[in-house]
Amino acid sequence: MKHQTRKATRHVSQNEGLIFEKSSPGKSAWRLPPLDVPEVDTQKLLGAARRTDLGPMPEVSEIEIIRHFTRLSTWNYAIDLGMYPLGSCTMKYNPRVNEVVSRLDGLANAHPYQPEKISQGALRILKTLSECLVEITGMDAITLQPAAGAHGELTGLLMVRAHLHAKGDPRKKILIPDSAHGTNPATAATAGYAVENLKSNAQGMVDVAALAAQMNEEVAALMLTNPNTLGIFEQEIHKIADLMHAKGGLLYMDGANMNALVGKVRPGDFGVDLMHLNLHKTFSTPHGGGGPGSGPVAVKRFLEPFLPKPVVVSKADGTLGFDYNRPRSVGRVRAFYGNFGMFVRALAYIFANGPDGLRQTTEDAVLNANYVRKGLESAYDLPYPTPSMHEVVFSDKLQAKKGVRTMDIAKRLIDYGFHPYTTAFPLIVPGALMIEPTESEPKEELDLFVEAMRSIAEEVDEDPQMVLAAPYSTRVSRLDEVAAARNPVLRWKPKG
Amino acid sequence: MRYLPKSPADREAMLQAIGVRSIDDLFAPIPAEYRLERDLKVPRQMAETEIVDWFRERSRENGDGYAATFLGAGAYYHYRPVIIDSLISRGEFLTAYTPYQAEVSQGTLQAIFEFQTMISELAGMEVANASMYDGSTAATEAVMMAGRLSGRRSVVLARSLHPEYREVLSTYAAHQGMPLTTLPYTASGRIDLAALERAVTQETACVLLQSPNFFGTIEDVAAVAELAHKQGALLVVAIAEVVSLGILEPPRQADIVALEAQSFGVPLGFGGPYCGIIATRERYVRQMPGRLVGQTCDRNGKRGFVLTLATREQHIRREKATSNICTNQALMALMATIFMTIYGKEGLKELAKQNLAKAAYAAEQFGKHAKLLFQESPRFHEFVIQTSEDPHAINNRLLGHKIVGGLPLKKFYPELGNAALWCCTEMTSRTAIDTAVGFISESERGVRSAPEVDVEEVAP
Numbered sequence: 001m002k003h004q005t006r007k008a009t010r011h012v013s014q015n016e017g018l019i020f021e022k023s024s025p026g027k028s029a030w031r032l033p034p035l036d037v038p039e040v041d042t043q044k045l046l047g048a049a050r051r052t053d054l055g056p057m058p059e060v061s062e063i064e065i066i067r068h069f070t071r072l073s074t075w076n077y078a079i080d081l082g083m084y085p086l087g088s089c090t091m092k093y094n095p096r097v098n099e100v101v102s103r104l105d106g107l108a109n110a111h112p113y114q115p116e117k118i119s120q121g122a123l124r125i126l127k128t129l130s131e132c133l134v135e136i137t138g139m140d141a142i143t144l145q146p147a148a149g150a151h152g153e154l155t156g157l158l159m160v161r162a163h164l165h166a167k168g169d170p171r172k173k174i175l176i177p178d179s180a181h182g183t184n185p186a187t188a189a190t191a192g193y194a195v196e197n198l199k200s201n202a203q204g205m206v207d208v209a210a211l212a213a214q215m216n217e218e219v220a221a222l223m224l225t226n227p228n229t230l231g232i233f234e235q236e237i238h239k240i241a242d243l244m245h246a247k248g249g250l251l252y253m254d255g256a257n258m259n260a261l262v263g264k265v266r267p268g269d270f271g272v273d274l275m276h277l278n279l280h281k282t283f284s285t286p287h288g289g290g291g292p293g294s295g296p297v298a299v300k301r302f303l304e305p306f307l308p309k310p311v312v313v314s315k316a317d318g319t320l321g322f323d324y325n326r327p328r329s330v331g332r333v334r335a336f337y338g339n340f341g342m343f344v345r346a347l348a349y350i351f352a353n354g355p356d357g358l359r360q361t362t363e364d365a366v367l368n369a370n371y372v373r374k375g376l377e378s379a380y381d382l383p384y385p386t387p388s389m390h391e392v393v394f395s396d397k398l399q400a401k402k403g404v405r406t407m408d409i410a411k412r413l414i415d416y417g418f419h420p421y422t423t424a425f426p427l428i429v430p431g432a433l434m435i436e437p438t439e440s441e442p443k444e445e446l447d448l449f450v451e452a453m454r455s456i457a458e459e460v461d462e463d464p465q466m467v468l469a470a471p472y473s474t475r476v477s478r479l480d481e482v483a484a485a486r487n488p489v490l491r492w493k494p495k496g
Numbered sequence: 497m498r499y500l501p502k503s504p505a506d507r508e509a510m511l512q513a514i515g516v517r518s519i520d521d522l523f524a525p526i527p528a529e530y531r532l533e534r535d536l537k538v539p540r541q542m543a544e545t546e547i548v549d550w551f552r553e554r555s556r557e558n559g560d561g562y563a564a565t566f567l568g569a570g571a572y573y574h575y576r577p578v579i580i581d582s583l584i585s586r587g588e589f590l591t592a593y594t595p596y597q598a599e600v601s602q603g604t605l606q607a608i609f610e611f612q613t614m615i616s617e618l619a620g621m622e623v624a625n626a627s628m629y630d631g632s633t634a635a636t637e638a639v640m641m642a643g644r645l646s647g648r649r650s651v652v653l654a655r656s657l658h659p660e661y662r663e664v665l666s667t668y669a670a671h672q673g674m675p676l677t678t679l680p681y682t683a684s685g686r687i688d689l690a691a692l693e694r695a696v697t698q699e700t701a702c703v704l705l706q707s708p709n710f711f712g713t714i715e716d717v718a719a720v721a722e723l724a725h726k727q728g729a730l731l732v733v734a735i736a737e738v739v740s741l742g743i744l745e746p747p748r749q750a751d752i753v754a755l756e757a758q759s760f761g762v763p764l765g766f767g768g769p770y771c772g773i774i775a776t777r778e779r780y781v782r783q784m785p786g787r788l789v790g791q792t793c794d795r796n797g798k799r800g801f802v803l804t805l806a807t808r809e810q811h812i813r814r815e816k817a818t819s820n821i822c823t824n825q826a827l828m829a830l831m832a833t834i835f836m837t838i839y840g841k842e843g844l845k846e847l848a849k850q851n852l853a854k855a856a857y858a859a860e861q862f863g864k865h866a867k868l869l870f871q872e873s874p875r876f877h878e879f880v881i882q883t884s885e886d887p888h889a890i891n892n893r894l895l896g897h898k899i900v901g902g903l904p905l906k907k908f909y910p911e912l913g914n915a916a917l918w919c920c921t922e923m924t925s926r927t928a929i930d931t932a933v934g935f936i937s938e939s940e941r942g943v944r945s946a947p948e949v950d951v952e953e954v955a956p
Contacts, residue, residue, distance in 0.1 A: 019610050019837055030577070030843035032850055036926040037857035042743060042849060045856060046874050049714045051745045055617045057841040065837050066579060072603035073588035076595075080587030093499050094591050097544050101551035103581070103763075106560030111567045112767030113903050114559055115895065121558030122766045125551075132538045147629035147768065148823035150810070161671065186810035186820035192671035195815045233525040263536050264523055270530045280823065288584075288827025289604035290594040290787065291627065292769035308667075331667035335570060335632035335660040336767025344551065351550065354541030357497035363519045364500055364507075370522055371510045387525045411599065420597050425811075442501035443510060469795075474599040476800040481598075484792035484804040488781065490623045491613040492791075 005455075007082070007448045008417025010473050016071040020492050023058040029065055056494045075475055076289070077419045083445050085372075087391045087422035087434025088181065088229055090259045090281035095352060098284065098345035107344060112336040116321045122340065123320035126312045129347045130296075136358070137255075137275060138268025139298035143307045145338040149256060150183040152276030152295025153223070155308060157191035158330040159274060159299060160221045160250050162306040166328065169248065171220035177206055179230060179426040184223045184254060193220060200428055204230040204384035208239050215247050225254040226267070229426040229434070230384050231369060231391035233260070241271025250274065258282040259438065260366060260390035263359030274299040279339075283346035294342035308333050364439035365390045368446060372437055375450030379457040383429050390438075396431035399457065402464040406431045409456055411478065412470035416452035497541065558766075564928035565900040568878050568919025569710065570631065570658045570736045571767060572759045574847075575923060580761045580834045584827055594787075594826070598802045604826065605801035608789040611833040618738065618836075618844075619753045620746030621775035625786035627825040631756025632664040634772030635704065635734040637785045637819055638754040639665060641774070642702035642730040643674060644783045644818070645751075650675045651702055652695045652729070654687040656709035658736055659908040665704070674701070685713035685870025685880070693723050700729040707733055707747060708740055710908075711917065712855070712878025713870050721749035738832075739921075740876045742839075742848030752776045761835030762828045771828035782808060785819030847922060851877040854920035858929045862918065865937040869915065878919045880905065880912070883936060884943040887916035894935050899928060901935075 042050050060068070077084070084091035102108065110122055130142045146152035157174065164171055174188040177198045185195045198214060201207040206224065215222075222244050227233045234240060244251045253267050253275035259282045261267070267275050279285045279294035287293075299307065309329040310322035322337075353361060366389050373382070373392040381397035396406040410420030410433075422434035437446060459467050471477065502510075507519070516522060523531065542550070565573055584590060588603060595601030595608075608626045615624035628634040639651055651669065653662065655678050662678070669676055679691045687705055696703060703724040707715035717733060724731045732754060733747040739759045747753055757771040758764075776784055782805065790804035810817040839847055855877040859868055867882040881902065883890060891901035902918035909915065920929065 016606075018606070018613075020613065023840070025841075028840065028843060029838045030840070030847075032843075032846055032922060035850055035853055037853050037929070040849070040853045040856050042852065045852065046714070046744065049744050049874050051741070051743055051845075054742065054841045054844055057614060057617060057844065058837050059840045059842065060837065062579065062838070065834065066583065068837075069583040069589075069607070069834060070586065072606055073583070073586045075601075075603035075606075076588040076592045077597075077600035078588045079591035084593060086593055089593055091591075091593060095499060097547055099585065099590075101548060102765075104551055104555035104560070106555030106558035107551070108763040108765055109573065110558050110766040111565055111573065111764050111900065112571050113567050113569055114565070114900055115891065118557075118559035118562070118895070118900070119766070121554030121556065124554055124557065135537050147633070147825075148821070150820045150822045151629060151633075154820060158667065158671070182810040182812070182814045182817070183820050183822050185815035186813075186817040189815040189817075190668070190671070190820050192673070235525055235527060238527065238530075263532065265526050265530050265532055269532070270527075278823075286590045286827070287593045287823075289589055289592045289601075289607075289830065290826030291824040292629075292826075292828060293823035294769075331670075332632075332660060332663040333667055334664060334768075335630055335658065338767070339769040340766040341763070341769050348547050348551065350538055351542045351547045352499065352544070353497060355535035355538055357500075357541050358536060358538070360497050360500060363522075364502060366522050367507060367510055367514075367519060370514050370516075374514045387522070389522075389525070410597070414597070414600055419593070419600060439500055443506045471599050475602055476599055476794040476798055477796060479598050479794050479800045479802045480792045481802050481804065484790040484802050485807075488788070488804055489791040490609075490778075490781070490788055490804075491616050492609070 005416040005452060013074050013475060014071040016068060018492050019058045019060065019068055020056055022060050022064055025059055027059045027061050029060060029062040082417060083437060083441050083449055084419045085421045085435045085437050087436040088256050090436060090438055092284055092438040093440040094284055094286040095349060098348045101348050102341050102344040120320060123312055125343055125347060127320060129343050132350050133277060133296055134298060136262055137298040138266025140301040141304040141307060142296055142298040144296045144343055145308045145334050146295040146297060147334055147339050148293035149276055149278045149295045150187055151333060152297045153183055153187040154190055155333050156252055156274050156276055156297045157187060159303050159306040161191060162330050163303055164220055171218055173219045175214060175219055175222040177224065179228050179428050180223065180225060181229060181254065181256060203386045204232050205234050206240055208236050211240060212243055215243050215249060217247060219249045221250040221252045223252045223254060225256055227257045227260045227389040230393045231388045232384065232386045233389050237270045256281060257390060260362065262362045263355060264362050274303055279342045279346040284349040285342045285345040292339050292342060294339040306330050361439045368437040368439060368441055371446055372435055372450060376453055379454045380433065391434060391436035393429055394433040395429050396433060399460045400431055402460050404460045404464050404467050406433050408467050412456050412467045413452060414471040415473045418449060418452060562900060563898040564924060566902045566918045566932060567900055569903045569917055570756065571764055572737055572921060573764055573923050574739060574759050574921050576761050576763065577838050580831050583834055584830055589830060595803060598800065602800060605789050607830055607833055609791065609801050611829050612789060614836045615773055616775050618741040618746060619755060619775040620748040621753050622778040623781050624773055624775035625784055625788055627829040628772030628774055628786055628821065629825060630768060630770040630772040631734060631736050631754065632661040634754040634774050635661050636665045636668045638732045638752040638774050639702060639704055640672060641752060641783050641785060642732055645780055646701045646730055648699055648701035649673055650699045651704060652677045652679060652700055654679055654705040654709065656681045656687060656711055657704060657706045657734060658710050661734060684873045685711045686715050686873055687720060689719055692720065696724055696727045696729055698727055700727055702730040702732045704732045706736060708737060708876040711870055711880050712875045714744060714874045714876060717747040718749050737876060739848055739851055742844035743852055744876065757832045760832035762831050769825055769828055771825045771832055783818055786821055787824060850922040854924050855879060858918065858920045861929060861933045862936055865933065865940050877921060878917055880915050880917055882913060882915045883939060884914065885939045886914055890935055890939050894932060897931060899932060901932060
């Protein structure tokens with residue numbers, strides 16, 4: 001390997017088998033206190049319902065568990081280790097005070113059905129976060145119930161449907177730009193709508209003329225991500241909103257890219273009727289290896305009656321409570337009140353930032369993306385030269401001539417000590433490299449990233465075969481995904 | 497701002513490198529009339545001490561310091577061994593993304609593979625997914641999956657399924673053209689089998705029931721399975737209390753099992769985040785929603801793990817996907833994996849036994865003073881007590897002694913009158929049980945000798 005990296009150095013990592021392979025009868029990591037009530041005869045109490053064998057569940061000691069999971073953890077890349085430039089994922093720093101406050105006894109051990117008079121703290125958190133998010137989005141009301149972004153999308157479309165149904169105008173279709181995230185069309189189908197694709201124009205934005213032609217009384221809503229997945233702000237957003245509203249349709253905004261807007265512009269001010277937020281993106285709650293998320297949906301006043309129930313209300317005696325009497329509500333989308341632990345974290349993040357911090361955060365996120373763009377635009381093809389907001393999308397057009405595709409470049413980037421960017425998305429860019437640095441990266445880290453990406457571009461010119469076989473520095477080389485899907489092995493089984 | 501790693505000089509240098517004069521130039525694409533020219537009206541920037549103090553105050557207002565709770569009903573108070581938080585707080589788990597890039601995500605991937613193995617084993621199924629949002633959405637998605645598998649639309653479900661799970665199902669089903677028929681429970685607390693036999697037809701996609709059900713009663717899953725399968729319908733079983741699987745036969749006759757694994761080391765946290773899961777038979781896996789981890793090999797033949805069967809998912813199949821789910825509950829699944837590993841084969845059994853014993857003792861003691869419903873069926877760790885007095889009033893007095901009583905059922909099951917659902921776990925002390933029993937006994941004596949008075953409603 002000719003090109004060396006300044007960011008990372010290989011070092012030894014521990015081998016570790018599956019936990020089942022360490023198990024043997026008689027080892028244990030638990031001890032229960034003595035039972036203070038009489039022992040029971042399980043056979044007598046349960047009869048045929050009684051279970052006697054738990055199969056090959058592990059039997060190991062506490063130190064083995066600590067080592068097992070610590071070893072596994074060292075095989076992961078993480079924000080805590082370095083830049084995680086996944087586009088549209090907003091992999092920002094996850095503040096540790098968030099973790100501390102979410103574990104306070106009265107919050108972590110609160111039962112969702114405990115009486116309201118001993119739930120005033122939790123209700124106050126729900127209310128305060130709601131007020132902050134309503135202000136940030138420029139909307140009028142909000143539900144915190146959805147458990148993730150896609151769940152928020154569904155909740156939003158159910159509200160669209162309820163609103164149109166109440167007007168006696170149930171519609172059939174949802175318009176979705178071809179640059180959209182896959183959850184948008186999947187959500188529309190779940191909500192019982194047909195999906196109609198909307199083509200982007202040469203600048204990577206909604207083709208307003210095409211929208212005008214496609215918009216009619218059959219269309220319930222347009223689901224629009226803004227900035228879109230190319231990192232481009234939809235500059236004709238007001239025309240888009242007007243077109244939708246003129247024909248009785250609604251404008252839904254996918255807030256996945258809200259990290260480009262907070263404190264600078266509010267969707268409620270540019271014509272959006274409803275939108276979801278991803279607390280696990282914009283508001284710093286940890287991704288945790290794939291979740292949990294939280295997908296609040298903010299709406300304009302006319303949609304407020306349709307919010308999922310319950311909603312938090314101030315009562316006559318000054319206390320807070322839940323209102324279940326919401327006859328026009330779309331119903332429940334989840335048991336209890338949503339991913340409360342994420343609300344605590346998101347609110348702590350807002351407190352730590354304040355209005356000035358939130359604005360500076362957005363500015364730094366956009367600054368970082370443009371800095372990376374500038375650093376890489378002479379080495380990689382930029383299919384849409386339209387100005388970038390918080391992320392930038394290149395294509396592998398130049399490297400593909402040598403047979404090297406976006407996934408190969410991404411794998412090589414691992415050897416340089418970085419997590420890959422998002423590959424092959426959005427779909428409108430063949431061979432996309434989608435890069436979102438977020439505000440959390442210092443200039444030094446961005447410089448190293450740009451240097452690494454430029455170095456890989458040179459490697460592609462000089463020795464494409466080498467890049468094709470990357471990564472070289474990881475515990476495992478490229479894995480056989482085809483075999484995994486053809487003959488799925490989805491669990492461990494004991495031998496014999 | 498303390499999370500932002502740039503000096504003013506850095507910003508200046510970067511603007512220069514980009515070739516713009518000020519940060520405002522980068523926001524030029526936003527039409528001027530929409531730009532926010534004022535501060536957001538959110539609280540001012542706070543110091544860490546202020547943040548901690550604010551949330552401590554909220555914690556104090558929120559039942560911090562209560563001695564005992566008898567609440568269950570789909571969210572359970574179990575002990576969380578300390579090493580769960582030690583391990584999940586490692587940044588490599590906490591701050592990692594979904595493991596799409598397998599070479600730098602083997603830690604998360606292997607842990608999920610272990611999770612899938614343990615859950616499928618405990619649930620008596622062949623495969624389990626990497627998690628769903630929670631038990632209610634898992635049950636709902638399991639029903640949608642049964643619709644796709646059977647090619648049928650109508651759904652028969654038990655009224656003894658968690659009422660909020662039923663609400664979620666009805667929200668989703670309304671837009672999927674899936675009519676729901678809800679069947680009553682009998683005096684035994686179990687689903688009415690005669691009504692079930694009448695309700696299940698050749699149109700029925702699936703039967704959905706919970707066991708132990710909302711009342712804590714263990715259903716006769718085998719009998720229900722037989723009636724469902726006779727008509728070609730699938731059986732979906734929801735399990736809201738996974739600790740029960742340590743001592744109860746899993747629903748092996750089911751086709752799909754929808755679980756809530758909160759009890760495995762996930763904090764109560766006022767209702768979330770929790771850990772839903774769908775488990776099923778191998779032959780149904782291609783209709784299963786949610787992420788799946790599979791074992792495979794790298795180029796040198798070394799074992800490794802990847803996300804697999806992605807053609808079921810929204811990022812590949814878009815509107816034809818099995819579900820719109822993307823983000824799941826990975827960190828909660830990791831908590832559950834560590835919990836299951838700590839207790840393991842013997843500990844899970846003993847833990848379940850302690851829960852059973854505590855509830856058996858409590859039910860017996862409560863039953864001496866008030867009416868224990870659904871006595872003839874086996875139970876796990878929840879039971880329904882009917883009192884003469886409104887249970888809100890009894891609970892109100894218990895609260896004065898820092899004890900949270902059982903869940904009054906009038907809101908969900910008005911036909912049960914003054915009934916409440918009580919839950920005991922390994923965390924419930926005999927002292928707390930005896931104290932609560934004392935209040936019930938006092939209430940019954942009081943009601944027999946005094947006229948009824950109005951009471952303040954304190955529970956939802």
